[in-house]
Amino acid sequence: MKENVILSFEDLDIRFSLRGQVLNAIRGVSLDVYRGESLAIVGESGSGKSVFTKSAIGLLDANGTIAGGHIWYNDKDLVTFRTEKEWLTIRGKEIAMVMQDPMTSLNPLIPVGDQILEAVVLHQGLRGAAAKRAAVEALRAVGIQEPERRYKQYPHEFSGGMRQRVVIAIAIACRPKILICDEPTTALDVTIQAQILDLIKELQQKLELTTIYITHDLGVVANVADRIAVMYAGDFVEVGRCEEVFYDPRHPYTWALLSSLPQLGVKGENLYSIRGTPPNLFYAVKGDAFAPRNPWALKIDYLKRPPYFQVSETHKARTWLLDPRAPKVDPPEHIRQLREKGGGRYA
Amino acid sequence: MPEKREKLVEVQNLTVTFGPRRRAFKAVDDVSFDIYKGETFGLVGESGSGKTTIGRAIIRVNPVAGGVVKYRGEVISGRVSRETDQRVIRNIQMVFQDPISSLNERAKVDYIVSEGLASIHKHMPEAERKERVAKALQDVGLLPEFASRFPHEFSGGQRQRIGIARALIMEPEFVIADEPISALDVSIRAQVLNLMSALQKERGLTYLFIAHDLSVVRFISDRIAVIYQGKLMELADSEQLFAHPLHPYTRALLSAIPMPDPVTERKKKLLVYDPAQNKYPANDPPLWEELEPGHFVRGSQREMDEYRKMLL
Numbered sequence: 001m002k003e004n005v006i007l008s009f010e011d012l013d014i015r016f017s018l019r020g021q022v023l024n025a026i027r028g029v030s031l032d033v034y035r036g037e038s039l040a041i042v043g044e045s046g047s048g049k050s051v052f053t054k055s056a057i058g059l060l061d062a063n064g065t066i067a068g069g070h071i072w073y074n075d076k077d078l079v080t081f082r083t084e085k086e087w088l089t090i091r092g093k094e095i096a097m098v099m100q101d102p103m104t105s106l107n108p109l110i111p112v113g114d115q116i117l118e119a120v121v122l123h124q125g126l127r128g129a130a131a132k133r134a135a136v137e138a139l140r141a142v143g144i145q146e147p148e149r150r151y152k153q154y155p156h157e158f159s160g161g162m163r164q165r166v167v168i169a170i171a172i173a174c175r176p177k178i179l180i181c182d183e184p185t186t187a188l189d190v191t192i193q194a195q196i197l198d199l200i201k202e203l204q205q206k207l208e209l210t211t212i213y214i215t216h217d218l219g220v221v222a223n224v225a226d227r228i229a230v231m232y233a234g235d236f237v238e239v240g241r242c243e244e245v246f247y248d249p250r251h252p253y254t255w256a257l258l259s260s261l262p263q264l265g266v267k268g269e270n271l272y273s274i275r276g277t278p279p280n281l282f283y284a285v286k287g288d289a290f291a292p293r294n295p296w297a298l299k300i301d302y303l304k305r306p307p308y309f310q311v312s313e314t315h316k317a318r319t320w321l322l323d324p325r326a327p328k329v330d331p332p333e334h335i336r337q338l339r340e341k342g343g344g345r346y347a
Numbered sequence: 348m349p350e351k352r353e354k355l356v357e358v359q360n361l362t363v364t365f366g367p368r369r370r371a372f373k374a375v376d377d378v379s380f381d382i383y384k385g386e387t388f389g390l391v392g393e394s395g396s397g398k399t400t401i402g403r404a405i406i407r408v409n410p411v412a413g414g415v416v417k418y419r420g421e422v423i424s425g426r427v428s429r430e431t432d433q434r435v436i437r438n439i440q441m442v443f444q445d446p447i448s449s450l451n452e453r454a455k456v457d458y459i460v461s462e463g464l465a466s467i468h469k470h471m472p473e474a475e476r477k478e479r480v481a482k483a484l485q486d487v488g489l490l491p492e493f494a495s496r497f498p499h500e501f502s503g504g505q506r507q508r509i510g511i512a513r514a515l516i517m518e519p520e521f522v523i524a525d526e527p528i529s530a531l532d533v534s535i536r537a538q539v540l541n542l543m544s545a546l547q548k549e550r551g552l553t554y555l556f557i558a559h560d561l562s563v564v565r566f567i568s569d570r571i572a573v574i575y576q577g578k579l580m581e582l583a584d585s586e587q588l589f590a591h592p593l594h595p596y597t598r599a600l601l602s603a604i605p606m607p608d609p610v611t612e613r614k615k616k617l618l619v620y621d622p623a624q625n626k627y628p629a630n631d632p633p634l635w636e637e638l639e640p641g642h643f644v645r646g647s648q649r650e651m652d653e654y655r656k657m658l659l
Contacts, residue, residue: 044532044533044534044535045503160394189394190393190559190560190600190603190604191393191620192393193603193605194603194605195617195619198617216533217533217605219533219605219607220605222605222606222608222609222612223605223609223615243609243610246607256534257533257534258607260536260537261607262536262537262540262562262563262565262567263562263606265566267565267566267567267585270544270545271537271541273537273538274534277502338607338608341608342610
């Protein structure tokens with residue numbers, strides 16, 4: 001493993017068995033997560049982005065198995081873990097997760113302070129008054145006013161944004177190295193969303209965390225991500241630095257995701273929308289999984305899975321359009337505008 | 348020109364309260380606006396601001412505590428005749444936020460879509476009903492065969508289309524869409540927004556579009572009203588509102604819109620609205636004034652002067 005890589009996925013295959021059929025949720029995926037970076041995994045629902053990250057903390061559903069590949073963390077292969085005891089050395093302690101819905105990730109019958117206390121006792125080994133002080137500090141660290149008073153309150157006494165702050169407090173109370181945020185703001189208002197993202201960003205710098213965001217909304221991550229990995233049908237189709245993916249996207253699926261954002265839409269005109277539906281992963285995917293929905297698909301897209309083509313040292317995409325022999329295609333209007341915004345620096 | 352436009356819905360001094368009278372909570376407090384025929388009127392606010400309650404008061408789900416709602420000049424709030432009630436049911440329809448919980452999971456699409464018809468056309472022949480369902484499904488881009496399936500067999504976007512078909516089969520004139528795309532993926536949002544604008548063009552529908560995300564509301568709405576804690580803060584043409592946001596709350600909302608542009612995003616300064624900056628003494632209630640044509644804002648006399656300066 002390279003020095004600056006903290007978590008490394010190597011040729012990962014994840015399968016689910018459903019009603020006697022096998023679903024290939026993740027299809028031979030490799031990704032390095034760098035120490036201290038903030039990575040955003042972007043994709044539609046069902047693309048496998050949550051399954052992919054959950055595999056790193058041993059939270060796959062019971063019918064899911066890692067069928068191949070490795071997940072390296074500190075020279076340990078997490079794929080070999082079998083018991084809950086092994087996972088508890090990683091989950092929470094090293095890699096913590098903030099789930100989408102703060103309503104369901106908190107226990108409604110326990111005061112929020114005690115829920116944080118549980119994490120403090122388990123992971124920081126503190127007891128009694130010292131543990132309580134650490135829990136109050138955790139509440140203060142996530143920007144909750146009057147933490148001593150709020151400590152004794154129940155989740156229903158908090159607003160949605162405040163609840164999500166409590167969930168984050170629990171996650172960081174374990175002093176993890178990596179924080180996974182699974183759609184941390186989808187259930188929240190736009191104003192609160194911006195505040196929560198700011199908070200996560202601030203904590204990342206203060207605690208030297210590595211953060212992984214999972215989201216379906218590319219618009220949300222421009223502010224917080226250093227790198228972006230776009231997932232489609234259980235595979236990363238494009239990986240690059242934030243500016244590269246926004247100002248010089250290369251995969252037609254990334255084009256489609258960006259073009260369908262209402263922020264870029266022109267009133268009175270139709271928004272770009274992706275036709276068709278994602279492939280059925282119960283069947284083996286032939287060629288490029290996005291080909292049937294891709295207006296720029298080449299013949300070879302239906303036959304052979306494209307390799308990664310390197311656009312720059314940090315930017316790669318899995319599309320035959322980048323092959324030197326492929327015809328030159330013009331990306332849609334919105335993408336050309338984005339390129340101009342980037343000043344052509346990344347094109 | 349706005350004077351010439353036909354007012355379809357008039358909301359006048361609407362107040363909606365919850366709870367016992369002595370400790371009533373004002374969810375909507377003295378709200379007034381008009382919706383013109385054929386336009387899309389956006390209502391933006393955070394959760395708990397009362398935006399959904401306004402929608403539900405218009406469609407007669409929540410009783411009003413004060414003020415009136417008029418539809419085509421006729422009062423439809425409070426006690427009304429049975430005919431008026433039927434007319435409201437028929438002409439005003441609602442599309443809900445969550446396409447999973449708003450569809451009866453134990454009923455087939457056929458029943459879900461045509462349930463509304465049964466209440467106004469008690470003796471519609473079965474063949475005609477089936478035909479209307481098939482047409483409604485086709486209008487929203489679904490196959491007529493889907494009528495025999497259950498909601499769980501559909502994706503989120505398809506379910507929201509069923510929700511729209513259910514509203515459209517009544518051939519309404521006015522549709523209240525309450526966060527119709529918040530629960531959907533970005534790529535599906537685009538489809539549903541496109542469908543809504545296509546249907547509006549075809550049938551001359553009028554929409555009340557309720558949402559918390561200003562960027563979506565801007566894309567679809569002709570005019571936007573911003574609501575905070577049950578009170579309207581600002582109302583303007585969408586482009587006007589984006590070009591000259593006056594009220595600090597509107598400016599905070601605008602600053603929170605995530606833009607798909609890393610460079611501007613990183614330079615962006617997030618404004619947080621502090622309601623304490625707009626406290627008004629009881630003997631000097633805030634005004635609601637039109638500072639440029641069609642652009643209304645709430646504030647004290649002193650604030651109005653400041654806002655006027657901002658418009659220069």
